[in-house]
Amino acid sequence: MNKIVKETVVVKIPASTANLGPGFDALGMALSLYAWLELSIAETTEVNLYGDGMEELPTDTRNLVYKVAQSVFQKAGMTEQPLKISMYSEVPLTRGLGSSASAIVGALVAANEMLGKAFSDQELFYMATELEGHPDNVGASLFGGIIVSSWDGESAPYVKITPPNALETCVIIPDFQLSTEKARHALPEQYSKSDVVFNIGKSSLLVAALASGQLQLIKQAMQDRIHQPYRAALIPGMSHILEQAVEQGALGAALSGAGPTLIAFIDSHSEHKEQLENFMVSTMKREGITAKTMWLSPDHFGTRVIFESKELIHELPFMELIKGDGY
């Protein structure tokens, strides 16, 4: 019989970039940008959200975190539990950096921790994939590193690749939202054999290049004909950035998830970092798009439980706690 064994849990969840160009719905990498979620059993439900844009999300039982946490309790054979939810997120909403995956994975891990780990990581990954509809972002946020996975509607086997040490990324985040749902509607129902063969080759080569640390292969491997060409019309400047990024010092570049964020991979020792960043910013600016850049590294750890005990957590208010050193 499952029961609550921890009344308060805090988890730290990384953002993610999906697809990495050709690996549509199959590849994802966790990034050093985070959300923190505190989940507690309460008398009545209360949702407190902090961070840019978080005020647009519901603060009642319609909240995604609340719904996902309840789905874990329900699967464990329990009734609905009133919850206090506090979440601070650095992950920009609806920009292609996996904010929905971070909310889903955070809620699953925290609720499962409250139940004394009633479900295995593989089961959580399966539940997360079903909720998100594809395994790429949720796999990366849950496990960290680069996750290669395949979802056939029934199971989601995966392999974790440790990102090469020298891999660093520059993301450019446009000042407008593009929902994953809208960007998926831009895709055709059918593809030509040559485009499918092209993507199988590129995606396989990219996985092999990343697994073996052959960064010089990325520029040939990070190309796509399945989703990026159809989504480019939704993101001014995207085609130019993807075409020219290697000339400007990148190892390769891609649309991050469903966009509108673009991500360039670069060797962390490269002398061209400033040149690459300036190129991305000026391209967007020329298109009349305000955007901000961030330098991010791969996150290796995935979602972590950072506090488990009620005694510890109540020594500090939530915001102070997550801003403390080392969290």
Ligand SMILES: Nc1ncnc2c1ncn2[C@@H]1O[C@H](COP(=O)(O)OP(=O)(O)O)[C@@H](O)[C@H]1O
């Ligand atoms: N912390 C959160 N709490 C509740 N819902 C969230 C949270 N983060 C994201 N979401 C939901 O996910 C949506 C964004 O998902 P999506 O369109 O897939 O973009 P993204 O690339 O950011 O994942 C938001 O509009 C919101 O409904």
Ligand SMILES: N[C@@H](CCOP(=O)(O)O)C(=O)O
């Ligand atoms: N494979 C998905 C990834 C969506 O990622 P997100 O970060 O934009 O939610 C897709 O390309 O649709």
